[in-house]
Amino acid sequence: MSNPLPSMVNASGIRKYQQVRFGGYDHNLYAQDGELWDMENLTSDFFPLLSPRRPRYQVETLTKPNGLYAKDGLYWVDGTGFYAEGEKKGDVSNSRKVFSSLGAYIIILPDKAYYNKLTGEFGSLVSSWSGSAKIQNGTYAGEDAEANTIYAAGADWEEHFKAGDAVTISGAAAHPENNKTIVIREIDGDNLRFYENSFVIAEGGDTENLTISRDVPDMDFLCENENRLWGCKGDTIYSSKLGDPFNWNVFDGLSTDSFAVDVGSAGDFTACVSYLGYPVFFKEKNIYKVYGDRPSNFQVMGSASLGGEKGSHLSPAIAGEVLFYLSRAGVVSYSGGIPQIISAPFGTERYKNAVGGSDGVKYYVSMEHDGEFTLFVYDTRYGLWHKEDHLQAVGFGWDQDLYFLSADGALWLNGNAREAPEDAVSEGTVESAAEFSDFVENSPNKKGTSKLQLRAELSAGATLKIEIQFDSDGTWELVSQLETTVKRSFYLPIIPRRSDHYRLKLTGSGDWKLYSMVRENYIGSELKSRPGRQ
Numbered sequence: 001m002s003n004p005l006p007s008m009v010n011a012s013g014i015r016k017y018q019q020v021r022f023g024g025y026d027h028n029l030y031a032q033d034g035e036l037w038d039m040e041n042l043t044s045d046f047f048p049l050l051s052p053r054r055p056r057y058q059v060e061t062l063t064k065p066n067g068l069y070a071k072d073g074l075y076w077v078d079g080t081g082f083y084a085e086g087e088k089k090g091d092v093s094n095s096r097k098v099f100s101s102l103g104a105y106i107i108i109l110p111d112k113a114y115y116n117k118l119t120g121e122f123g124s125l126v127s128s129w130s131g132s133a134k135i136q137n138g139t140y141a142g143e144d145a146e147a148n149t150i151y152a153a154g155a156d157w158e159e160h161f162k163a164g165d166a167v168t169i170s171g172a173a174a175h176p177e178n179n180k181t182i183v184i185r186e187i188d189g190d191n192l193r194f195y196e197n198s199f200v201i202a203e204g205g206d207t208e209n210l211t212i213s214r215d216v217p218d219m220d221f222l223c224e225n226e227n228r229l230w231g232c233k234g235d236t237i238y239s240s241k242l243g244d245p246f247n248w249n250v251f252d253g254l255s256t257d258s259f260a261v262d263v264g265s266a267g268d269f270t271a272c273v274s275y276l277g278y279p280v281f282f283k284e285k286n287i288y289k290v291y292g293d294r295p296s297n298f299q300v301m302g303s304a305s306l307g308g309e310k311g312s313h314l315s316p317a318i319a320g321e322v323l324f325y326l327s328r329a330g331v332v333s334y335s336g337g338i339p340q341i342i343s344a345p346f347g348t349e350r351y352k353n354a355v356g357g358s359d360g361v362k363y364y365v366s367m368e369h370d371g372e373f374t375l376f377v378y379d380t381r382y383g384l385w386h387k388e389d390h391l392q393a394v395g396f397g398w399d400q401d402l403y404f405l406s407a408d409g410a411l412w413l414n415g416n417a418r419e420a421p422e423d424a425v426s427e428g429t430v431e432s433a434a435e436f437s438d439f440v441e442n443s444p445n446k447k448g449t450s451k452l453q454l455r456a457e458l459s460a461g462a463t464l465k466i467e468i469q470f471d472s473d474g475t476w477e478l479v480s481q482l483e484t485t486v487k488r489s490f491y492l493p494i495i496p497r498r499s500d501h502y503r504l505k506l507t508g509s510g511d512w513k514l515y516s517m518v519r520e521n522y523i524g525s526e527l528k529s530r531p532g533r534q
Helices: none
Strands: 005-009 014-019 036-040 057-061 065-070 074-078 081-084 087-091 098-102 105-109 113-116 122-124 127-140 143-151 166-170 181-183 186-188 191-193 206-214 221-225 228-233 236-239 259-262 271-275 278-282 287-291 299-303 317-319 322-327 330-334 352-358 362-369 372-379 384-387 393-398 402-406 410-413 431-436 447-458 463-470 477-482 487-493 502-509 512-523
Touching: 036 384, 065 098, 065 402, 074 393, 081 113, 087 113, 087 122, 098 221, 098 228, 105 221, 127 191, 221 278, 228 271, 228 278, 236 278, 236 287, 271 322, 317 362, 322 352, 322 362, 352 393, 352 402, 362 393, 362 402, 447 463, 447 477, 477 487
Parallel strands: 065 393, 221 271, 317 352
Antiparallel strands: 005 014, 014 512, 036 431, 057 410, 065 074, 074 081, 081 087, 098 105, 105 113, 113 122, 127 143, 127 206, 143 191, 166 181, 166 206, 186 191, 221 228, 228 236, 236 259, 271 278, 278 287, 287 299, 317 322, 322 330, 352 362, 362 372, 372 384, 393 402, 402 410, 431 502, 447 487, 447 512, 463 477, 463 502
16 A cells, blocks of 8 residues: 555656555565565554654553453453552452443453442352251232242341342252242342242241352353343353343343353354444354344354454454454454455464454554564554554553553553543653565666655654665665654665665654655666576
8 A cells, every 4th residue: 555656767767766655564575665564663643654653651550460441431450459440449360351341330250240330339240148048938029928938047138139139049958849040039138039839848848058149150251232241151152131240040031031042063152242233252163143132032143254263352342333353364354244354464474362452443453473462553544554562462441542451561541642641651752663575666677776765754852764675685774864853855875786676674763754755766687597697
């Protein structure tokens, strides 16, 4: 996407090539003249100009970053501490986290913990009580009812459960059929009330040592869609009760019920996300969408497509109304149909363990290749990739601006933020580089390069170094070192050398912008190869 203007040939045979549009990253051997083979810390913010990204702001430092989430505020886990807006709210296990939210609740997996944004309450989604209890006759809706009550003196049931919770009863020995999952209908002091004849009891009731628990299924991935939490693990998709993150086992035949279903394809689920009004679940070779608005008409529709790569469950993010994620074939864009690969500019390099985020227009993704992480940015407006630095992201979050948490504990605010917090610290001068692909000047013959003309703008204190390399000999020769405080053009003389091809590299410090580049060269003789002679 460099779009150089056609060359002009002078009477002297000197050809002049002018480039006024600078595209993105293209790490392919077939990259054309003027395209960028490699780069560091460049951005599309000023496209079609070539420019470094803005400095980021560090807003927090974590000791053991285990996850970041944004939902009307910033939330993160540092070691075993869960923090809301920088204030510790509770303790979790020391492991990487998966987050989602439902209403005022922030959900944290695998701990099955929650935080209520409105009340500040932190706790567990699961609850359990054990002790001596009696299964007996009681009342329901103010009327006498048989075999429907569990009584335990001093149990304080409301500390553990609420009416409408589905609980699992175990420990019943006199009548084992009383070991079941059942929905609490009323809580009356020391009494749990259920529908009449929910249990089988002896005359006078059964006194047992019972365990009563409200459970949440083990899930690897989680998302919110249409006022329900959706999760998955292995081959199973789960949905919570409508509007209730605490209940996943309510099956009353109502539109508000929980939901669970197994799918039959090979492999485990690798990610889930809400997109276009549907919960979408990924395996490496399959994509599943759940249609419908209530359990009675939920339908799981699967397709054999490029799903999410294992280990990249945090890569899905929506930018420009399109969902992006890392598949086993590379980064893809997904609009609800067939995923389209958009990572061809990465050439033959394969990436894994991706973590993605979005500012609404750009897709940010940190990925691993040969043990090293790189942060790439895809601009949906221009279809261009840009390579920033080697930041390993643990998570991204959008809270008025884009934040990302790095594996070294730094919580960053993106450089193009509307307004940085007062206590945020700028990372300072950004070091940048742009290495162009081979210039062959549309000719297989030898050619000589005689002059470069750059029109650039450098901010105060910025520098820009231009180097050239001939015939891939590994030696970068300095052409010029630029320093200026105003936008202007520079003529850069080059010692003429005949070559098959050459490369240019720009290395900058601080803020600079390249508006245009003109190259002058002349075409020489054909390349010849003879034994012992060239």
